[in-house]
Amino acid sequence: MTSAPTARPVRGTHDLFGEELRRHRHVAETGRLICARWGYEEIVTPIFEHTEVFARSLGDVSDIVTKEMYTFTDRGGDSITLRPENTAGVCRAVITLGLHQNLPIKLFYYGPMFRYERPQKGRLRQFHQIGIECIGAPEPLADAEVIAAGAHLLEELGVLKATTLELNTLGDLESRARYREALVRYLDARRNQLSAESQLRLTRNPLRILDSKDEGDRAVVAQAPLLLEYLSPASRDFFERVKDALARLGVSWVENPRLVRGLDYYTHTAFEFTTTQLGAQGAVLAGGRYDGLVKTLGGPDIPGVGWAAGVERLALLLAQVPTAPRPIAIVPIGAEAEAEAWVLARDLRRAGHIVDLAFAGKPAKRLKRADRLNARLAIFVGEEERARGTVTLRDLDRGSEEQVPRAELLSRLAAAQAERT
RNA sequence: GCGGGCGUAGCUCAGCUGGUCAGAGCGCCAGGUUGUGGCCCUGGAGGUCGUGGGUUCGAGACCCACCGCUCGCCCCA
Missing domain, CATH: 3.30.930.10 (Bira Bifunctional Protein; Domain 2)
Structure with a gap:
Protein backbone atom coordinates (compact mmCIF):
# COMPACT_ATOMS: atom_id res chain seq x y z
CA MET A 1 0.00 0.00 0.00
CA LEU A 173 28.00 -33.93 27.55
CA GLU A 174 29.75 -37.32 27.32
CA SER A 175 26.61 -39.22 26.34
CA ARG A 176 25.79 -36.62 23.78
CA ALA A 177 29.28 -36.69 22.31
CA ARG A 178 29.30 -40.48 22.12
CA TYR A 179 25.93 -40.52 20.42
CA ARG A 180 26.90 -37.80 18.01
CA GLU A 181 29.87 -39.88 16.94
CA ALA A 182 27.72 -42.95 16.35
CA LEU A 183 25.10 -40.96 14.49
CA VAL A 184 27.63 -39.35 12.19
CA ARG A 185 29.15 -42.76 11.47
CA TYR A 186 25.73 -44.12 10.55
CA LEU A 187 24.68 -41.13 8.46
CA ASP A 188 27.99 -40.66 6.75
CA ALA A 189 27.73 -44.19 5.38
CA ARG A 190 24.42 -43.16 3.79
CA ARG A 191 25.32 -39.63 2.93
CA ASN A 192 24.21 -39.92 -0.70
CA GLN A 193 20.67 -40.67 0.47
CA LEU A 194 20.51 -37.45 2.45
CA SER A 195 19.20 -34.11 1.23
CA ALA A 196 21.74 -31.46 0.30
CA GLU A 197 20.87 -29.54 3.44
CA SER A 198 21.39 -32.52 5.67
CA GLN A 199 24.72 -33.30 4.04
CA LEU A 200 25.83 -29.88 5.18
CA ARG A 201 24.39 -30.46 8.63
CA LEU A 202 26.42 -33.64 8.88
CA THR A 203 29.47 -31.65 9.84
CA ARG A 204 27.82 -28.61 11.37
CA ASN A 205 24.92 -29.91 13.41
CA PRO A 206 24.26 -33.60 12.81
CA LEU A 207 21.65 -33.92 15.57
CA ARG A 208 19.48 -31.56 13.58
CA ILE A 209 19.09 -34.15 10.84
CA LEU A 210 16.94 -36.12 13.26
CA ASP A 211 14.04 -33.73 12.92
CA SER A 212 14.44 -32.99 9.21
CA LYS A 213 11.23 -32.67 7.25
CA ASP A 214 12.73 -34.10 4.09
CA GLU A 215 11.21 -37.50 3.26
CA GLY A 216 14.45 -39.06 2.17
CA ASP A 217 16.09 -37.91 5.37
CA ARG A 218 13.25 -39.30 7.41
CA ALA A 219 13.63 -42.70 5.82
CA VAL A 220 17.32 -42.77 6.67
CA VAL A 221 16.74 -41.41 10.16
CA ALA A 222 14.08 -44.01 10.90
CA GLN A 223 16.77 -46.67 11.16
CA ALA A 224 19.37 -44.48 12.84
CA PRO A 225 20.68 -45.28 16.29
CA LEU A 226 18.70 -43.66 19.09
CA LEU A 227 20.16 -41.28 21.60
CA LEU A 228 18.45 -43.25 24.33
CA GLU A 229 20.75 -46.19 23.68
CA TYR A 230 23.83 -44.07 24.29
CA LEU A 231 22.77 -42.48 27.52
CA LEU A 318 -5.45 -16.66 22.46
CA ALA A 319 -9.04 -17.80 22.15
CA GLN A 320 -10.64 -14.71 23.57
CA VAL A 321 -9.54 -11.17 23.02
CA PRO A 322 -9.09 -9.06 26.12
CA THR A 323 -11.50 -6.16 25.94
CA ALA A 324 -10.48 -2.52 26.06
CA PRO A 325 -11.50 -0.58 29.18
CA ARG A 326 -14.64 1.50 28.73
CA PRO A 327 -14.31 5.22 29.40
CA ILE A 328 -16.76 7.75 30.76
CA ALA A 329 -17.49 10.54 28.27
CA ILE A 330 -18.14 14.05 29.42
CA VAL A 331 -20.31 16.15 27.16
CA PRO A 332 -20.54 19.87 27.83
CA ILE A 333 -23.55 21.64 26.38
CA GLY A 334 -23.02 25.25 25.53
CA ALA A 335 -19.90 27.41 25.68
CA GLU A 336 -20.50 28.17 29.38
CA ALA A 337 -20.10 24.53 30.29
CA GLU A 338 -16.73 23.91 28.62
CA ALA A 339 -14.54 24.92 31.53
CA GLU A 340 -16.83 23.13 33.94
CA ALA A 341 -16.35 19.97 31.90
CA TRP A 342 -12.55 20.21 32.08
CA VAL A 343 -12.67 20.46 35.84
CA LEU A 344 -15.15 17.62 36.16
CA ALA A 345 -12.98 15.44 33.90
CA ARG A 346 -9.97 16.19 36.07
CA ASP A 347 -11.83 15.28 39.24
CA LEU A 348 -13.08 12.00 37.81
CA ARG A 349 -9.61 11.11 36.57
CA ARG A 350 -8.17 11.85 39.98
CA ALA A 351 -10.79 9.53 41.39
CA GLY A 352 -9.51 6.76 39.13
CA HIS A 353 -11.94 6.83 36.24
CA ILE A 354 -11.03 6.66 32.58
CA VAL A 355 -12.47 9.82 31.11
CA ASP A 356 -12.73 11.10 27.57
CA LEU A 357 -13.47 14.71 26.83
CA ALA A 358 -13.56 15.88 23.23
CA PHE A 359 -12.05 19.30 22.65
CA ALA A 360 -14.84 20.65 20.48
CA GLY A 361 -18.10 19.86 18.75
CA LYS A 362 -21.82 19.81 19.25
CA PRO A 363 -23.32 17.37 21.76
CA ALA A 364 -24.38 15.00 19.00
CA LYS A 365 -20.86 14.83 17.62
CA ARG A 366 -19.33 14.26 21.03
CA LEU A 367 -21.82 11.55 21.83
CA LYS A 368 -20.98 9.87 18.58
CA ARG A 369 -17.36 9.89 19.62
CA ALA A 370 -18.35 8.44 23.00
CA ASP A 371 -20.15 5.67 21.18
CA ARG A 372 -17.12 4.93 19.04
CA LEU A 373 -14.92 4.76 22.12
CA ASN A 374 -17.38 2.26 23.57
CA ALA A 375 -18.02 4.55 26.56
CA ARG A 376 -20.22 3.12 29.23
CA LEU A 377 -21.54 6.40 30.56
CA ALA A 378 -21.95 9.95 29.33
CA ILE A 379 -22.17 12.87 31.69
CA PHE A 380 -23.86 16.01 30.40
CA VAL A 381 -23.10 19.31 31.97
CA GLY A 382 -25.07 22.36 30.80
CA GLU A 383 -27.21 25.25 31.77
CA GLU A 384 -30.13 23.21 33.01
CA GLU A 385 -27.92 21.07 35.15
CA ARG A 386 -26.13 24.05 36.59
CA ALA A 387 -29.42 25.61 37.58
CA ARG A 388 -30.35 22.39 39.35
CA GLY A 389 -26.93 21.70 40.82
CA THR A 390 -26.83 18.31 39.06
CA VAL A 391 -25.32 16.57 36.08
CA THR A 392 -27.16 14.30 33.66
CA LEU A 393 -25.86 10.76 33.86
CA ARG A 394 -26.66 8.73 30.76
CA ASP A 395 -26.21 4.97 30.57
CA LEU A 396 -25.15 4.51 26.98
CA ASP A 397 -25.99 0.81 26.87
CA ARG A 398 -29.54 1.27 28.11
CA GLY A 399 -30.14 4.76 26.87
CA SER A 400 -31.53 5.75 30.26
CA GLU A 401 -30.81 9.03 32.02
CA GLU A 402 -31.05 10.47 35.47
CA GLN A 403 -30.18 13.64 37.30
CA VAL A 404 -27.43 13.22 39.88
CA PRO A 405 -26.61 15.98 42.33
CA ARG A 406 -23.12 17.24 41.52
CA ALA A 407 -21.98 16.55 45.08
CA GLU A 408 -22.99 12.90 44.88
CA LEU A 409 -21.49 12.12 41.50
CA LEU A 410 -18.17 10.66 42.65
CA SER A 411 -19.70 8.35 45.20
CA ARG A 412 -22.32 7.26 42.68
CA LEU A 413 -19.67 6.38 40.11
CA ALA A 414 -17.55 4.60 42.69
CA ALA A 415 -20.54 2.52 43.72
CA ALA A 416 -21.36 1.70 40.12
CA GLN A 417 -17.79 0.64 39.50
CA ALA A 418 -17.67 -1.54 42.60
CA GLU A 419 -20.85 -3.21 41.45
CA ARG A 420 -19.18 -4.22 38.22
CA THR A 421 -16.17 -5.83 39.80
C1' G B 1 19.32 -17.67 1.20
C1' C B 2 15.56 -20.98 -1.96
C1' G B 3 10.39 -22.04 -3.96
C1' G B 4 4.68 -20.95 -4.50
C1' G B 5 0.61 -17.24 -4.11
C1' C B 6 -0.65 -12.15 -3.90
C1' G B 7 -0.21 -6.36 -4.20
C1' U B 8 -6.96 -1.70 -6.94
C1' A B 9 -9.76 4.03 -1.74
C1' G B 10 -8.46 3.94 5.79
C1' C B 11 -10.55 -1.60 5.71
C1' U B 12 -12.65 -6.00 2.85
C1' C B 13 -12.80 -6.67 -2.05
C1' A B 14 -15.20 -6.45 -7.57
C1' G B 15 -13.10 -5.11 -12.19
C1' C B 16 -14.83 -11.43 -17.57
C1' U B 17 -10.29 -13.05 -23.15
C1' G B 18 -6.34 -5.40 -22.85
C1' G B 19 -10.99 -0.48 -25.50
C1' U B 20 -16.23 4.97 -20.05
C1' C B 21 -12.89 0.13 -15.48
C1' A B 22 -11.34 3.87 -11.88
C1' G B 23 -16.09 0.84 -8.78
C1' A B 24 -19.00 -1.50 -4.34
C1' G B 25 -19.74 -2.33 0.81
C1' C B 26 -17.89 -0.79 5.44
C1' G B 27 -15.48 3.33 7.65
C1' C B 28 -14.72 8.78 7.58
C1' C B 29 -16.78 14.06 7.05
C1' A B 30 -21.22 17.27 6.62
C1' G B 31 -26.46 17.92 6.76
C1' G B 32 -31.57 16.04 7.99
C1' U B 33 -32.30 16.64 14.38
C1' U B 34 -31.03 25.10 17.19
C1' G B 35 -29.07 20.12 24.47
C1' U B 36 -28.24 13.64 23.26
C1' G B 37 -24.91 8.32 20.23
C1' G B 38 -26.07 3.48 18.14
C1' C B 39 -31.01 2.93 13.07
C1' C B 40 -32.51 5.55 8.59
C1' C B 41 -32.12 9.28 4.48
C1' U B 42 -29.19 12.90 1.51
C1' G B 43 -24.64 14.84 0.05
C1' G B 44 -19.19 14.87 0.24
C1' A B 45 -13.95 13.87 0.74
C1' G B 46 -10.57 9.99 -0.39
C1' G B 47 -6.90 6.12 -5.40
C1' U B 48 0.08 8.48 -9.51
C1' C B 49 -4.67 0.78 -9.68
C1' G B 50 3.01 -1.30 -4.95
C1' U B 51 7.43 1.08 -7.91
C1' G B 52 10.14 1.44 -12.49
C1' G B 53 10.66 -0.14 -17.37
C1' G B 54 8.53 -2.69 -21.79
C1' U B 55 4.69 -4.60 -25.51
C1' U B 56 0.41 -2.00 -27.86
C1' C B 57 -3.26 2.83 -31.46
C1' G B 58 -4.70 1.87 -26.28
C1' A B 59 -2.74 -1.59 -19.81
C1' G B 60 -5.39 -1.88 -13.38
C1' A B 61 -5.42 -5.87 -16.69
C1' C B 62 0.05 -8.80 -20.86
C1' C B 63 5.88 -9.17 -20.19
C1' C B 64 10.45 -8.01 -17.19
C1' A B 65 12.85 -6.11 -12.91
C1' C B 66 12.61 -4.29 -8.09
C1' C B 67 9.92 -3.53 -3.44
C1' G B 68 6.38 -5.36 -0.05
C1' C B 69 2.87 -8.94 2.04
C1' U B 70 1.86 -14.06 2.58
C1' C B 71 2.60 -19.53 2.68
C1' G B 72 6.30 -23.39 2.60
C1' C B 73 11.82 -24.79 3.03
C1' C B 74 15.87 -23.39 6.20
C1' C B 75 16.03 -21.87 11.29
C1' C B 76 13.47 -21.17 15.54
C1' A B 77 9.80 -18.88 20.32
Missing part, protein backbone atom coordinates in the same frame (compact mmCIF):
# COMPACT_ATOMS: atom_id res chain seq x y z
CA THR A 2 2.27 2.68 1.26
CA SER A 3 5.26 3.00 -0.99
CA ALA A 4 6.95 5.89 0.79
CA PRO A 5 9.84 4.32 2.70
CA THR A 6 9.38 6.77 5.57
CA ALA A 7 5.84 5.56 6.17
CA ARG A 8 6.71 1.89 5.99
CA PRO A 9 7.92 -0.17 8.91
CA VAL A 10 11.08 -2.22 8.45
CA ARG A 11 10.40 -5.69 7.11
CA GLY A 12 9.53 -8.09 9.85
CA THR A 13 8.58 -5.37 12.33
CA HIS A 14 5.11 -4.51 13.50
CA ASP A 15 3.25 -1.64 15.10
CA LEU A 16 1.44 -3.00 18.11
CA PHE A 17 -1.94 -1.34 18.47
CA GLY A 18 -5.55 -1.95 19.36
CA GLU A 19 -6.62 -5.55 19.61
CA GLU A 20 -3.18 -6.86 18.71
CA LEU A 21 -1.61 -4.84 21.51
CA ARG A 22 -4.23 -6.02 23.98
CA ARG A 23 -3.53 -9.64 23.12
CA HIS A 24 0.20 -9.04 23.42
CA ARG A 25 -0.10 -7.27 26.76
CA HIS A 26 -2.33 -9.98 28.12
CA VAL A 27 0.27 -12.62 27.31
CA ALA A 28 3.10 -10.56 28.76
CA GLU A 29 1.22 -9.62 31.94
CA THR A 30 -0.01 -13.16 32.51
CA GLY A 31 3.56 -14.31 32.03
CA ARG A 32 4.79 -11.88 34.67
CA LEU A 33 2.10 -12.97 37.06
CA ILE A 34 2.69 -16.70 36.72
CA CYS A 35 6.47 -16.52 36.75
CA ALA A 36 6.36 -14.38 39.86
CA ARG A 37 4.03 -16.88 41.50
CA TRP A 38 6.52 -19.65 40.90
CA GLY A 39 9.05 -17.60 42.79
CA TYR A 40 10.96 -16.21 39.84
CA GLU A 41 12.18 -12.62 39.94
CA GLU A 42 12.13 -10.34 36.93
CA ILE A 43 15.35 -9.18 35.33
CA VAL A 44 15.69 -6.74 32.46
CA THR A 45 18.94 -7.00 30.58
CA PRO A 46 20.04 -4.70 27.73
CA ILE A 47 18.69 -5.48 24.28
CA PHE A 48 22.23 -5.47 22.95
CA GLU A 49 25.37 -7.18 24.17
CA HIS A 50 28.92 -7.63 23.00
CA THR A 51 28.70 -9.93 19.97
CA GLU A 52 30.98 -12.34 21.82
CA VAL A 53 28.25 -13.15 24.34
CA PHE A 54 26.13 -14.73 21.63
CA ALA A 55 28.89 -16.09 19.45
CA ARG A 56 30.30 -18.03 22.38
CA SER A 57 27.09 -19.26 23.88
CA LEU A 58 25.18 -20.18 20.76
CA GLY A 59 28.11 -21.76 18.96
CA ASP A 60 30.09 -20.30 16.10
CA VAL A 61 28.42 -22.45 13.48
CA SER A 62 24.80 -22.14 14.57
CA ASP A 63 22.45 -20.58 12.05
CA ILE A 64 21.50 -17.85 14.44
CA VAL A 65 25.07 -16.68 14.78
CA THR A 66 26.11 -17.14 11.18
CA LYS A 67 23.18 -15.59 9.41
CA GLU A 68 20.49 -14.24 11.66
CA MET A 69 22.07 -11.74 14.01
CA TYR A 70 21.79 -7.98 13.81
CA THR A 71 25.43 -7.21 14.36
CA PHE A 72 27.10 -3.83 13.92
CA THR A 73 30.17 -1.93 14.93
CA ASP A 74 29.39 0.99 17.19
CA ARG A 75 31.14 4.35 17.06
CA GLY A 76 33.72 3.18 19.53
CA GLY A 77 34.67 0.26 17.31
CA ASP A 78 33.07 -2.48 19.41
CA SER A 79 31.11 -5.30 17.80
CA ILE A 80 27.59 -5.15 19.17
CA THR A 81 24.66 -7.50 18.57
CA LEU A 82 20.96 -7.04 19.12
CA ARG A 83 20.02 -10.02 21.27
CA PRO A 84 18.53 -12.92 19.28
CA GLU A 85 17.48 -14.59 22.53
CA ASN A 86 17.90 -13.83 26.20
CA THR A 87 19.35 -16.85 27.96
CA ALA A 88 22.91 -15.79 27.20
CA GLY A 89 22.19 -12.26 28.39
CA VAL A 90 20.67 -13.45 31.64
CA CYS A 91 23.64 -15.74 32.32
CA ARG A 92 26.00 -12.91 31.58
CA ALA A 93 24.09 -10.72 34.01
CA VAL A 94 24.25 -13.42 36.66
CA ILE A 95 28.03 -13.39 36.33
CA THR A 96 28.23 -9.60 36.14
CA LEU A 97 26.05 -9.06 39.20
CA GLY A 98 27.61 -11.91 41.12
CA LEU A 99 24.21 -13.50 41.60
CA HIS A 100 25.81 -16.93 41.77
CA GLN A 101 26.69 -16.15 45.38
CA ASN A 102 23.27 -17.37 46.31
CA LEU A 103 22.14 -20.36 44.32
CA PRO A 104 19.86 -21.43 42.89
CA ILE A 105 18.67 -18.15 41.46
CA LYS A 106 15.37 -18.04 39.65
CA LEU A 107 14.85 -15.31 37.10
CA PHE A 108 12.33 -14.39 34.43
CA TYR A 109 12.37 -11.83 31.66
CA TYR A 110 10.19 -10.29 29.01
CA GLY A 111 11.30 -8.21 26.06
CA PRO A 112 12.07 -7.85 22.36
CA MET A 113 14.48 -10.13 20.50
CA PHE A 114 15.89 -9.67 17.01
CA ARG A 115 16.55 -12.19 14.30
CA TYR A 116 17.16 -11.53 10.62
CA GLU A 117 14.84 -14.16 9.18
CA ARG A 118 12.21 -14.43 6.44
CA PRO A 119 9.05 -13.21 8.15
CA GLN A 120 6.15 -15.65 8.41
CA LYS A 121 3.07 -16.03 10.49
CA GLY A 122 4.18 -15.93 14.10
CA ARG A 123 7.72 -15.10 13.09
CA LEU A 124 9.01 -11.55 13.00
CA ARG A 125 12.40 -9.91 12.89
CA GLN A 126 11.61 -8.07 16.07
CA PHE A 127 9.61 -10.36 18.29
CA HIS A 128 9.08 -10.78 22.00
CA GLN A 129 9.84 -13.54 24.39
CA ILE A 130 8.98 -14.19 27.96
CA GLY A 131 11.20 -16.73 29.61
CA ILE A 132 12.48 -18.15 32.85
CA GLU A 133 15.89 -19.39 33.90
CA CYS A 134 16.64 -21.47 36.95
CA ILE A 135 20.38 -21.20 37.47
CA GLY A 136 22.51 -23.21 39.83
CA ALA A 137 20.20 -26.18 40.34
CA PRO A 138 21.58 -29.54 39.17
CA GLU A 139 18.51 -31.44 40.40
CA PRO A 140 16.04 -32.96 37.95
CA LEU A 141 13.30 -31.38 40.01
CA ALA A 142 14.43 -28.03 38.61
CA ASP A 143 13.71 -29.23 35.08
CA ALA A 144 10.29 -30.41 36.16
CA GLU A 145 9.52 -27.17 37.96
CA VAL A 146 10.49 -25.09 34.98
CA ILE A 147 8.35 -27.17 32.63
CA ALA A 148 5.43 -27.17 35.03
CA ALA A 149 5.62 -23.39 35.30
CA GLY A 150 5.47 -23.21 31.51
CA ALA A 151 2.44 -25.47 31.46
CA HIS A 152 0.83 -23.31 34.12
CA LEU A 153 1.35 -20.20 32.00
CA LEU A 154 -0.18 -21.87 28.97
CA GLU A 155 -3.09 -23.06 31.04
CA GLU A 156 -3.67 -19.61 32.47
CA LEU A 157 -3.73 -18.25 28.91
CA GLY A 158 -6.25 -20.90 27.94
CA VAL A 159 -4.02 -22.42 25.26
CA LEU A 160 -2.62 -25.48 27.02
CA LYS A 161 -5.20 -27.71 25.37
CA ALA A 162 -4.08 -26.48 21.97
CA THR A 163 -0.52 -27.67 22.62
CA THR A 164 1.43 -30.88 23.08
CA LEU A 165 4.44 -31.13 25.34
CA GLU A 166 7.20 -32.99 23.55
CA LEU A 167 10.00 -34.22 25.76
CA ASN A 168 13.44 -35.67 25.20
CA THR A 169 16.85 -35.84 26.75
CA LEU A 170 20.16 -35.10 25.13
CA GLY A 171 22.06 -36.65 28.00
CA ASP A 172 25.15 -35.26 29.64
CA SER A 232 25.00 -43.06 30.51
CA PRO A 233 23.22 -44.66 33.45
CA ALA A 234 23.36 -41.33 35.25
CA SER A 235 21.78 -39.48 32.33
CA ARG A 236 19.10 -42.11 32.03
CA ASP A 237 18.36 -41.85 35.71
CA PHE A 238 18.21 -38.07 35.48
CA PHE A 239 15.63 -38.27 32.73
CA GLU A 240 13.55 -40.74 34.68
CA ARG A 241 13.50 -38.43 37.68
CA VAL A 242 12.38 -35.51 35.54
CA LYS A 243 9.53 -37.56 34.14
CA ASP A 244 8.57 -38.85 37.53
CA ALA A 245 8.36 -35.32 38.93
CA LEU A 246 6.35 -34.15 35.95
CA ALA A 247 3.89 -36.96 36.38
CA ARG A 248 3.46 -36.07 40.06
CA LEU A 249 2.87 -32.45 39.07
CA GLY A 250 0.12 -33.49 36.69
CA VAL A 251 1.91 -32.43 33.54
CA SER A 252 1.38 -34.76 30.57
CA TRP A 253 3.80 -35.14 27.69
CA VAL A 254 4.74 -37.15 24.65
CA GLU A 255 8.23 -38.52 24.40
CA ASN A 256 9.93 -37.57 21.16
CA PRO A 257 13.36 -39.19 20.84
CA ARG A 258 14.09 -37.05 17.78
CA LEU A 259 13.47 -33.74 19.48
CA VAL A 260 16.73 -31.80 19.47
CA ARG A 261 17.64 -28.19 20.11
CA GLY A 262 19.28 -25.84 17.67
CA LEU A 263 21.42 -24.16 20.24
CA ASP A 264 24.70 -25.72 21.28
CA TYR A 265 24.47 -25.18 24.99
CA TYR A 266 21.70 -27.65 25.72
CA THR A 267 22.23 -30.86 27.71
CA HIS A 268 19.86 -33.35 29.30
CA THR A 269 16.25 -32.22 29.15
CA ALA A 270 14.90 -30.72 25.93
CA PHE A 271 11.22 -29.86 25.51
CA GLU A 272 8.78 -27.99 23.35
CA PHE A 273 5.14 -27.14 23.74
CA THR A 274 3.99 -27.29 20.13
CA THR A 275 0.79 -26.47 18.32
CA THR A 276 -0.55 -27.28 14.89
CA GLN A 277 -2.51 -24.04 14.72
CA LEU A 278 0.27 -21.73 13.63
CA GLY A 279 1.39 -23.25 10.35
CA ALA A 280 5.05 -24.04 10.25
CA GLN A 281 5.79 -22.30 13.51
CA GLY A 282 4.90 -25.13 15.88
CA ALA A 283 6.91 -24.28 18.97
CA VAL A 284 5.22 -21.89 21.30
CA LEU A 285 7.23 -22.37 24.49
CA ALA A 286 10.45 -24.34 24.48
CA GLY A 287 13.65 -24.83 26.36
CA GLY A 288 15.88 -27.22 28.16
CA ARG A 289 18.89 -27.65 30.37
CA TYR A 290 22.13 -25.85 29.64
CA ASP A 291 24.69 -27.01 32.12
CA GLY A 292 27.74 -25.70 30.30
CA LEU A 293 26.56 -22.23 29.41
CA VAL A 294 27.57 -20.10 32.37
CA LYS A 295 31.06 -21.53 32.30
CA THR A 296 31.30 -20.92 28.57
CA LEU A 297 30.57 -17.28 29.26
CA GLY A 298 33.45 -17.05 31.69
CA GLY A 299 31.59 -17.71 34.92
CA PRO A 300 31.69 -20.53 37.42
CA ASP A 301 30.70 -24.01 36.33
CA ILE A 302 27.05 -23.91 37.31
CA PRO A 303 24.09 -25.57 35.64
CA GLY A 304 20.91 -24.00 34.37
CA VAL A 305 17.53 -24.86 32.95
CA GLY A 306 14.85 -22.66 31.42
CA TRP A 307 12.54 -21.85 28.58
CA ALA A 308 11.43 -19.05 26.32
CA ALA A 309 7.95 -18.47 24.98
CA GLY A 310 7.04 -16.55 21.84
CA VAL A 311 4.70 -13.78 22.87
CA GLU A 312 3.40 -13.11 19.35
CA ARG A 313 2.69 -16.78 18.82
CA LEU A 314 0.83 -17.08 22.10
CA ALA A 315 -1.08 -13.89 21.33
CA LEU A 316 -2.17 -15.48 18.06
CA LEU A 317 -3.40 -18.56 19.89
